[in-house]
Amino acid sequence: MTAVKLKAVSKSFGDSLVLNDISLSLATGSFTALLGPSGCGKTTLLRLIAGFEQPSTGAVVFDGVTMADGKHSVPPEKRSVGIVFQSYALWPHMSVAGNVAYPLKGLGLSRETIRARVDEALAMVALRGFGDQHVDSLSGGQRQRVALARCLVNGTKLILLDEPLANLDVHLRASMLDVFADIHQRTGATIVFVTHDQSEALALADTVVVLDGGRIQQSGRPETIYAEPANAMVAGFVGDGRVIEADVRGGMARLGPIDFSVRGVGEGRQQLLVRPHAIRTTSDGLPVRVERRRYSGTGYETMLRLDDGAMLIADLAERVEIGSAISIAIDDAWIVPR
Numbered sequence: 001m002t003a004v005k006l007k008a009v010s011k012s013f014g015d016s017l018v019l020n021d022i023s024l025s026l027a028t029g030s031f032t033a034l035l036g037p038s039g040c041g042k043t044t045l046l047r048l049i050a051g052f053e054q055p056s057t058g059a060v061v062f063d064g065v066t067m068a069d070g071k072h073s074v075p076p077e078k079r080s081v082g083i084v085f086q087s088y089a090l091w092p093h094m095s096v097a098g099n100v101a102y103p104l105k106g107l108g109l110s111r112e113t114i115r116a117r118v119d120e121a122l123a124m125v126a127l128r129g130f131g132d133q134h135v136d137s138l139s140g141g142q143r144q145r146v147a148l149a150r151c152l153v154n155g156t157k158l159i160l161l162d163e164p165l166a167n168l169d170v171h172l173r174a175s176m177l178d179v180f181a182d183i184h185q186r187t188g189a190t191i192v193f194v195t196h197d198q199s200e201a202l203a204l205a206d207t208v209v210v211l212d213g214g215r216i217q218q219s220g221r222p223e224t225i226y227a228e229p230a231n232a233m234v235a236g237f238v239g240d241g242r243v244i245e246a247d248v249r250g251g252m253a254r255l256g257p258i259d260f261s262v263r264g265v266g267e268g269r270q271q272l273l274v275r276p277h278a279i280r281t282t283s284d285g286l287p288v289r290v291e292r293r294r295y296s297g298t299g300y301e302t303m304l305r306l307d308d309g310a311m312l313i314a315d316l317a318e319r320v321e322i323g324s325a326i327s328i329a330i331d332d333a334w335i336v337p338r
C-alpha cells in the first residue's frame with residue numbers, strides 16, 4: 001500500500017524555481033510516467049518523492065503520513081522506496097546475488113530466507129540462474145534487471161525509475177517495457193517513472209503527467225493526453241501531428257475548400273491539432289504539396305505543406321511523389337485550448 005500525494009510542492013535551487021506548485025495524487029498500484037523535455041524538473045520531482053531533495057514549500061505524503069513538509073523530512077532509507085537509476089548504481093565487485101541481496105542486509109534474516117528472496121526477485125526480472133555471475137559480465141539490459149531485482153527484493157510497494165531505458169538499445173527497450181509491465185501486474189506496486197520519451201510514457205503508464213517549466217501541463221490517462229491535449233505544449237510534445245489554424249463554427253472547421261468535424265470547445269479562429277491517422281487522400285479536397293516521405297512498414301509518414309505554408313503530417317497508405325500536388329481530406333481534429 002503506497003499512495004503518494006504531493007501537496008502544492010515547490011522547489012527552488014538558489015534563485016531558480018525548478019518545480020512550481022505541483023499537486024498530484026498517485027493511487028496505490030498506479031503506474032505513472034513523469035514526461036517532459038530536458039530540464040523541466042522530472043528528476044527533481046522523483047528525488048523529492050524518494051527523499052533525496054526537500055520541498056521548499058508544500059508537502060510529500062505517503063498513505064496519509066507526511067514524509068516532508070519543508071520543515072521535517074523522513075530520510076530516504078526510512079521511506080521504503082525502491083529506486084532504479086539510469087546508471088544502475090550496482091556494486092561492480094559483487095555478484096548478481098550479492099547486489100540483489102544488499103537491501104536485506106542487517107534485517108536479521110536467515111541465509112535460506114535471503115537466498116529464497118533473491119531467487120524470487122531474479123525470477124521476476126527473468127534472470128533466474130544468474131546469481132553467481134559478476135555484474136561486470138552482464139549486458140546493459142541485464143544490469144538494468146539486476147537493479148530492478150534489488151529494488152523488488154524487500155517487497156517495496158513504491159518503485160521509482162529514473163529514465164530506466166535511456167541507456168538501452170531499441171530491442172532491449174521493448175523487452176524491458178514488458179518486464180516493467182509484468183512486474184507492475186505481479187507486485188501491484190505503485191510505480192513512478194521519469195522519461196522524456198513520449199512513446200514510452202504512453203505505452204507503459206496508466207497515468208501520464210506532462211511537465212514543462214516546472215509546472216504540470218496536464219495529467220491523465222495516456223489516451224486522454226493523446227486525444228485531448230490541454231494546451232499547445234502538450235499537443236506538440238505528445239504524439240505526432242501538427243497544429244494548424246482554421247475557422248470553427250458549430251463543431252465544424254473550414255479550411256480552404258474542405259469542412260471537417262472537430263472535437264473540443266471553441267468558435268471562430270482556432271488552433272487545431274490534426275493527427276497523422278486523421279488525414280487521407282481524396283479528390284476535390286484540400287490542395288497540399290508533398291514535402292517529405294518516410295516508409296514506416298505499415299504505410300508512409302508523409303509531410304505535407306499547405307498553401308499558406310503550414311505543415312501537416314499524414315499516415316498515408318499510398319506512396320505519393322515528393323514535390324507533387326495532392327488533395328486531402330481531414331476526418332478529425334482537436335481544438336487546442338488556449
Ligand SMILES: Nc1ncnc2c1ncn2[C@@H]1O[C@H](COP(=O)(O)OP(=O)(O)OP(=O)(O)O)[C@@H](O)[C@H]1O
Nearest residue numbers: 013018036037038039040041042043044045194196
Ligand atoms: N542540485 C541542484 N542544484 C541546482 N540546480 C539543480 C539541481 N538539481 C537540478 N537542478 C536544476 O533544476 C532543473 C531541473 O532539473 P531536473 O534534473 O529535475 O530536470 P529533468 O526534467 O529531469 O531533466 P533531464 O531530462 O535533462 O534529466 C535544471 O535546470 C537543473 O539544472
